[in-house]
Amino acid sequence: MCGMPSAGFRNFQRTAIVVVSAMKRTFIPALLTWAVIPYGATWDSPWGSIDMALAPMPVGFLYILAISSLGVYGIVLAGWASNNKYSLLGGLRSSAQMISYEISMGMSIIPVLLLAGNVSLNQIVEQQAGWGLHWNVINCTVAFFFFMISAFAETNRLPFDLPEAESELIAGYHSEYSAMKFSMFFIAEYANMMTASALMATLFFGGWDIPFTMWDNAAPHTFLKTLVTFGFFWAKILFFVFVFIWIRWTLPRFRYDQLMALGWKFMLPTALAYIVVIATGTLVLQSLGIYPDSWKFSLAMLGVNIVLMTLIVGVIDRGRLISPAYSRLDKRNLAKLRNVRYERARLEPVTTEGGAD
């Protein structure tokens, strides 16, 4: 990270080989998203109450979903415009991947929106304000888990960096770019990481909320409070950026079928089921007179989430979450596949009794 600014600066001086402005399209959406993210507590200034967000829109989260999907255009166009099959493949992979994970990302957010009862990011942060017990990571841990995975896929970071898989596609969609044009892709990737981190902090970790104290939520909204909450917001963002980099140290890249299977076969149905769980849980608790702003609600939700996470890690994640090098075929399918070969050779078909390999 420390080397990034100087490396980026050096690239300004180098000669650009391909002149295509597609890379700007990956960078600008990452910046546009920041307009709606609240980055500090409201300041009651002498000139009136000031919201600490550039554009505190009532449609906040929908705006983010709309803008963040635009980033894929830059990558696809860059790959296509390069007139290079590897770049094109990188762009194709990226479009398929980002569209697939966009869906699970949107679905994983719905529980949060259900709890907040609103799509405005300011409202979502306010709903989480307090002692830190109401943070959505406690209320909807599974949703956070899915959102984080989708965020990795959306930003093309390892283990989802198939669009630029060096071992297969040279450098994927940016193979043909050099100097500052290439640097823009890298800056865009890091800008996207910052945006995704800011979203994780805002949606699941209380935004600018300081945990274990009510000081930041209490009445006199001074400028000092705004500054301190701003600092906490940045600390949360930098923590998630660190997690992005940490994961990159750790994990190798997925195979493409693993990527698609994880997105469509696991995350999407499970995220849909989780919406039902959260909605039912909220309804049941409310009928018992426990409302989302009480600590009992958070504890009950935490219990449900611990059970669900145990199920996911302990039961589903047994070679099914990420399919291993072999695919899990039952004996019938195995025999059928083998018979294809024998039928072509006009030989006697084998029977199932051959035993698995």
Add this chain to the structure above:
Amino acid sequence: MAIGVKVLERPIEQTSYVRATLKGMALTLKHLLDTEKVTIQYPEQKWPLSPRWRGTHRMLTTEDGKAKCVACGLCPTVCPANCIKLVPGEDELGNRYPLVFEIDEFRCIFCGYCQEVCPEEAIHVGRHYENSEYSRDGFVYDLERLTAQTHPVCEMWDPADPKGE
């Protein structure tokens, strides 16, 4: 797809992706916090070479600056890569000396046989590894160049002290 692939039933520790990820993250974090540095700042800092390192050659000289070589022809004979070119000459006193002594460092396999076989302890393989040149011709070292080298020479394997202590 699975034809001919051996299917193993693996225990959960090996098939759980989340667990494996967490384990890996713990490992990488441990390496991050580990203060022991394994990299060295190469051009400024150099890793110490073994005393038995066999690098580019060096011809030792007598006190009056002449090569110790007596052109006996043992080193081109023993050289398995056939990279030493030797044309012997003889002066008016009957002392043999090399008219031409060239080593093609590209052909050399740095076995060190030349140093081992030399009766005069003239030719040596050196403890040296920075050999860049601008052309391939630069890697054919002539006698002048071989005598001009100053790097330390290899200490060969000693049967009495097999571990080099």
